[in-house]
Amino acid sequence: MAAALQLSLSSSFLASPLPSSTLRPTASRPLRRLLISSATAPSSSSSTTLNLPKKKHWKVGEYPGVSEASITHFSSNNKNRTPIKNIKKKLDKKNNAKAWANTVTEALSDAIDKKQWLRALQVFEMLKAQPFYQPKEGTYMKLLVLLGRCGQPGQACQLFDEMLEEGLEPTAELYTALVAACCRSNLIDKAFAILEQMKSLPLCQPDVYTYSILIKACVDASRFELVDSLYDEMAERLITPNTVTQNIVLSGYGKAGKYEEMEKVLSRMLESTTSKPDVWTMNTIISLFGNEGQIEMMERWYEKFRNYGIEPETRTFNILIGAYGKKRMYDKMSSVMEYMRRLSFPWTTSTYNNVIEAFSDAGDAKHMEYTFDQMRAEGMKADTKTFCCLIRGYANAGLFHKVISSVQLAGRLEIPENTSFFNAVIYACSRAEDIMEMERVFKRMKDKLCQPDCTTYSMMMDAYRKEGMSDKVYDLEQEMQMMTGKTCKEYHDVETDAAPDGEKVLLI
Template structure:
């Protein structure tokens, strides 16, 4: 009943069911009471973990541990998802929970391995993810489609091309394979963005169709990139995907238009075509987001139309739209290259280190790098060093600060 209420997302019902067990369970003999409360507490730990209530999930985790026992593998898996959303070091937390479960003889499940391999993929720990995948199979646990998707994702994120292809093909041969769009998108994205190869990207698109999967909005964006960003460019085909999406019931969004704008404006240096796509987007009733604003500003700046970029930026703010660190970085870099340090400093100065409820834009690590580069381009080494000290004061990662220091 708790599992059912958890799937329905009804945490109030979960609480009522749990409360209803407290009095009758006390009538059980000692052994039955222990086993029953252990089962219910695991279910509650899962329920609160999946509802993203970390304090309550932690409370039931502690309760289980106080009974000199350990959560089951599924409870550990759900808890791992919740913990990693409340920590800055997902890899360390993932391995801590994995080691605790393994050390205490918790019987692993496919769900437990799926969660931890997925976390390792996100952290770009490909070797560790593949090691656990082998361990999983050695335990006699059969990987499912989610497992393979996580393993392929780990390989893709770490540029393990041979392994990505190997496990993708192994997935297709698996007797219990159920096609999922995400893993196909991962392979297409790998050959569009990391190792540009349009033919290989299209090969996985053909496999996607053969498996009777419907392309998503993300799939179409990758296809647009495949033709717009990989030589030999084919802008007619790239642009044609906007109409094809609509034909197949997939609504184009700002990211699709942004991809075309960036290709026309920054790769082809064709500002008029970039603006034509922007106007087409407005006509279609698709609102511009920060990505669109950023690629349009990049288009103007990279084509030496800085005053036009400044005018667009002011109109953007006047219309109630907010800026972003990456938009501000564009201007810092631009002004630095133009030897207009006062303007670069003004942009950097109006940004803040921490959100304070205002509309000020918070500096990203890339913002400090942009400002250091601007000072370096203008032989202002002392001021560049001051920016590094600001990074130290903000306690940014030591490796990042060291890399920026090396620039100076």
């Protein structure tokens, strides 16, 4: 385990370095260390110019371009100008005059940022009651996206209808957001009905983004026959699939184990002029093999894409770290992290989550806590996945009192409680054989309007079987079939059928 904390460069597949151009820090890739070279003392040769005014050398984009002549003119005019007094008092008075408006709008923005959809809708109702309120497309767009991400398609449809009642004209972007909300909850038929509405409105015609969202939903649901029909419809409308669309289909075929179809899509991308493979294609392929534990294939394809001219990004390295972590290859995991540091790629929340997850799966609470402490020390914000990994890790280590403290810390940090979060707590309760607490968590999950999934029901039924509570198992099976449309056996069969054959590889 100690190897995980000793970062080295022993990884053989990372032997080919990135071009030197990527070593230079840019605005989007800040260095984590302070640069102190500009603070060095002036040399003796510059002593003759000490009486001259110092010039500030601004970086490009850091300060607006102003000529020296205009600066001199501005300074001379300021000599005769009376300084403005009580600026703070005037600003405070202005802010106090708009205090209520700022409070409501800021509260709405805060709720959206924290993915608190119920609170966001409540604040939005307060906002609509104010005399200054005007319906805006941007506000509805943000709320529709939020509701879609939080698995609330019904609320999204209701909000869309309210928007129309307020007289706001729908756009293709708003309709696409509504389609996405339905697709995220696997309401494919509803999404197709919305698509038909779009096609009937001249100013709301679907575009490549609309079709890409629908294609992703069909791919995730393994309804590949609908993917072909959507491709045909795009061709009729002269809409060319872009790289994003092709990457979605590529990923779907890979997850379903359809390697031949996946190879055909990749071949088309290599021959195309409009949908060339990019770093997302690279991430999709190496993520596929990484998730299946095929480390050699992952490394081989990493090198192939590098030779094709595609440069890795932070997410690429995070995928590698996650794959190595799942196989407990801590030396290579550490090597990639050190490689990122050397090339000034920032460690992100996902980077730390992958390391925490690796120790969580192994039940290594000591190194998991060390990584989490380092994450917080660097000012990195934890998210829902972070606490899911912590909770499961403590459960695997048998430290159930720390599960409770982790849940309490998540509450203090206002971490969004989604299905994965409740599943992690239910998993911990199951490991602790605490049926009563598990049932309380399940009830709270429903009270929070958080939809249980097949994993939720499967874990609870396994816990009931261990206790010989057959009646509880039967009740959950009925509820699961009603809520998800599957029985527990069908769920496990689908998961098994979808697993790719480990002997199959891409031939390109």
